[in-house]
Amino acid sequence: MAKRTREEGKDYVLKMVKEHDVKFIWLWFTDILGMLKSFAITVEELETAMEEGMGFDGSSIEGFARIDESDMVALPDPDSFQLLPWRPREHRAVARMFCDILKPGGQPFEGDPRYVLKKNLKRAADLGYTYYVGPELEYFYFKNSEGTEVLDQGGYFDLIPLDMATDLRRETVLALEELGIGVEYSHHEVAPSQHEIDMRYTDALTMADQVMTYRLVVKQIAINNGIYATFMPKPIFGINGSGMHVHQSLFRGERNAFFDAKDSYHLSKEARCYVAGLLKHAPEITAITNQWVNSYKRLVPGYEAPVYLSWARRNRSDLIRVPEYRPGREKATRIEFRSPDPACNPYLAFSVMLAAGLEGIEKGLEPPKPVEENVYEMTGQERQERGIGTLPASLLEAIMLTENSELVRKALGEHVFAAFIKNKRIEWENYSTQVTDYELKKYLPIL
Numbered sequence: 001m002a003k004r005t006r007e008e009g010k011d012y013v014l015k016m017v018k019e020h021d022v023k024f025i026w027l028w029f030t031d032i033l034g035m036l037k038s039f040a041i042t043v044e045e046l047e048t049a050m051e052e053g054m055g056f057d058g059s060s061i062e063g064f065a066r067i068d069e070s071d072m073v074a075l076p077d078p079d080s081f082q083l084l085p086w087r088p089r090e091h092r093a094v095a096r097m098f099c100d101i102l103k104p105g106g107q108p109f110e111g112d113p114r115y116v117l118k119k120n121l122k123r124a125a126d127l128g129y130t131y132y133v134g135p136e137l138e139y140f141y142f143k144n145s146e147g148t149e150v151l152d153q154g155g156y157f158d159l160i161p162l163d164m165a166t167d168l169r170r171e172t173v174l175a176l177e178e179l180g181i182g183v184e185y186s187h188h189e190v191a192p193s194q195h196e197i198d199m200r201y202t203d204a205l206t207m208a209d210q211v212m213t214y215r216l217v218v219k220q221i222a223i224n225n226g227i228y229a230t231f232m233p234k235p236i237f238g239i240n241g242s243g244m245h246v247h248q249s250l251f252r253g254e255r256n257a258f259f260d261a262k263d264s265y266h267l268s269k270e271a272r273c274y275v276a277g278l279l280k281h282a283p284e285i286t287a288i289t290n291q292w293v294n295s296y297k298r299l300v301p302g303y304e305a306p307v308y309l310s311w312a313r314r315n316r317s318d319l320i321r322v323p324e325y326r327p328g329r330e331k332a333t334r335i336e337f338r339s340p341d342p343a344c345n346p347y348l349a350f351s352v353m354l355a356a357g358l359e360g361i362e363k364g365l366e367p368p369k370p371v372e373e374n375v376y377e378m379t380g381q382e383r384q385e386r387g388i389g390t391l392p393a394s395l396l397e398a399i400m401l402t403e404n405s406e407l408v409r410k411a412l413g414e415h416v417f418a419a420f421i422k423n424k425r426i427e428w429e430n431y432s433t434q435v436t437d438y439e440l441k442k443y444l445p446i447l
Contacts, residue, residue: 004078004079006078009077009078009079009081010047010050010051010078012078012081013046013050013078013081013097014046014047016081016083016095017043017046017095020083020093020095021092021093022043022083022092022093022094022095023042023043023092023093023094024040024041024042024043024092024094024095025040025041025042025043025046025049025076025094025095025096025097026038026039026040026084026094026095026096026097027039027040027041027049027054027074027076027096027097027099028080028096028097028098028099028212029074029098029099029100029101029112029114030113030114030212030345030347031061031062031113032062032111032113032345032348032416032419032420032423033062033291033345033423034113034212034291034343034344034345034346034347034348035062036212036215036216037061038096039054039056039074041054049074049075049076050075050076050078052073052075053073053074053075053076053099053102054073054074055071055072055073055074055104056072056073056074057070057071057072058070058071058072058101058109058111062419062423071103071104072101072102072103072104072109073101073102073103073104073106074099074100074101074102075099075100075101075102076097076098076099077097077098077099077100078097080096080097080098080209081095081096081097082095082096082097082179082180082213083095083178083179084096084179085174085175085178085179086175086217086220086221086224096213098114098209098212099114100112100114100115100118101114101115110413110414110415110416111415111416111419113345113347113348113416114205114208114209114347116347116348116351116411116412116413116416117204117205117208117347117348117350117351118205119351119413120350120351120354120355120411121203121204121205121354123354123355123358124250124354124358127358127361127362128252129250129251129252129257129358130203130250130251130252131203131204131248131250131350131354132201132202132203132204132248132249132250132251132334133201133202133203133204133207133246133247133248133350134184134198134199134200134201134202134207134246134247134248134334135199135207135211135244135245135246135247135340135342135346136196136198136243136244136245136246136247137196137197137211137214137215137231137242137244137342138189138194138195138196138242138243138244138342139194139195139196139218139229139230139231139242139342140191140193140194140195140229140230140232140235140236140242141165141168141193141195141222141227141228141229142193142227142228142229142230142235143227143228144227144228145228145230148235148236150192150193150236151165151193151227152165152188152192152193153192165188165193165195167225168195168221168222168225168227169186169195169197170186171221171224171225172186172197172217172218172221173186173197175217175220175221176197176199176213176214176217179213179217181199181200181210181213181214182199182200182202183197183198183199183200184198184199184200185197185198186198189240189242190239190240191236191239191240192239194239194240194242197214197218199211199214201247201334204350204354207346207350208346208347208350211346212346215231215342218231231341231342231343232294232343233290233292233294233295233297233298233341233342233343234294234295234297234298235294237297240305241297241298241305241341242298242341242342242343243298243305243338243339243340243341243342244340244341244342244344244349245336245337245338245340246336246337246340246349246350246353247323247334247335247336248334248335248336248337248353248354248357249271249333249334249335250270250271250274250357256330256331256333257270257271258270258271258274258333258334258335259271259330259331259333261330265313265322265370266333267322267333267335270361271333271335272366272367273360273361273363273364273365273366273367274335274357274358274360274361275311275320275335275357275360275367276360276365276366276367276368277356277357277358277359277360277361277363277365278320278335278337278353278356278357278360279309279310279311279319279320279367279368280356280359280360280365281352281355281356281359281405281407282309282319282339282356282391283309283389283390283391283392283398283401284401284402284404284405284407284408285352285353285355285356285402285405285407285408286299286339286391286392286398286401286402287392287395287398287399287401287402287408287420287424288344288345288348288349288351288352288402288408288412288420289339289340289341289344289349289352289353290339290340290341290344290398291343291344291345291395291424292341292343292395292427293395293427293428293431294343295341295343295395296392296393296394296395296398298341299339299391299393301376305338305339306318306319306338306339306391307319307390307391308375308376308383308388308389308390308391309388309389309390309391310368310370310371310375310388311335311367311368311370311371312370312371312372313370313372317374317375317376318338318371318375319337319338319339319391320335320336320337320338321335321336321338322334322335322336323336337353339391340353348412348416348420351411351412352407352408352411352412354411355407355408355410355411356407359407368386368387371386371388375388395424395427395428395431396428396432399421399424399425399428402421403421
């Protein structure tokens with residue numbers, strides 16, 4: 001289907017607003033950490049907003065602007081218009097639209113994560129590619145936000161009688177579909193009270209908007225039912241954390257550029273170069289794909305989270321997995337990058353993954369041999385002999401690698417790069433001065 005022009009999009013939005021008696025439109029955008037920001041306008045302001053944008057003060061938005069350049073403009077994207085299913089439909093419905101953030105003169109604001117992703121997608125488009133992604137976001141349901149009391153003791157794919165979470169997932173899937181977001185699977189995950197709803201593969205910009213929407217919907221439906229949902233990467237010690245495995249591929253028009261029928265893994269030369277680029281740059285992009293202090297409590301051996309820089313087909317201990325090819329499913333050929341977590345900023349995470357993969361293609365990088373054995377069970381010496389490196393083990397280590405990365409600097413742009421590093425250094429400093437319960441329990445009785 002041909003994409004609507006902006007004018008056609010605006011006409012469509014105005015028609016929908018009238019048909020559904022919409023009174024309020026929430027304008028959504030994100031800060032550099034991927035926190036959703038919103039302000040509401042009335043339907044009377046909508047036409048002007050789509051023509052000229054709506055001004056707001058950006059000085060209090062994380063990573064946006066200094067006080068002396070704080071005026072910003074939010075320009076709604078008509079293609080992102082959707083009615084919000086959890087708001088009343090009769091007598092004054094509510095809709096949402098994602099915005100691009102502009103400077104008062106109309107130029108794109110370089111601190112807008114959506115603009116950062118658009119810029120990287122243009123680089124791919126200039127090389128003839130469309131970037132498709134399918135992230136799998138895991139999350140936990142808890143009784144409330146004050147603690148980690150679980151709703152169930154279920155495991156992977158378990159169907160538990162009288163499982164409240166089954167109804168929560170069902171309600172969430174229906175809300176996502178009402179918002180135009182295609183859902184492929186929903187199921188119980190490995191850990192107690194851990195769940196996953198997988199969205200249908202689509203282009204990266206649409207998907208980044210959908211990830212932001214998905215996280216809000218999961219939380220909103222939970223709140224409506226008196227429950228708390230969290231995307232915190234590792235909320236409970238001793239059990240699996242929550243990941244966001246990202247399936248990805250490049251297309252040239254209708255053709256999947258990652259597929260090659262003659263290759264033993266059915267991967268094209270471009271796909272293998274892309275894998276090589278991702279493996280090479282994985283350590284330096286980790287601060288973006290795993291951006292919180294808590295993210296590194298998940299990235300430890302033994303809990304299905306990848307730590308080692310390896311790739312393979314069947315092995316789930318590898319950082320990059322190639323899902324098995326099924327005949328006739330050429331378009332489904334893809335690679336799965338397994339380290340990101342669901343609390344990252346999807347616009348920036350997709351940007352750096354794409355940048356790493358494209359660099360692999362442009363430089364013709366060769367991936368190392370696939371590792372089908374369980375990397376966790378190898379000794380340190382065995383991994384060293386096979387040249388298998390590791391991801392950073394803490395946010396500080398990750399920041400130091402990212403700080404020196406030309407690839408990340410170029411992918412994010414100077415503004416976001418500098419603001420992100422500054423924010424993460426402050427987070428690390430705040431964390432490293434805390435005295436934790438672990439220290440008190442371990443050291444107070446003996447020191």
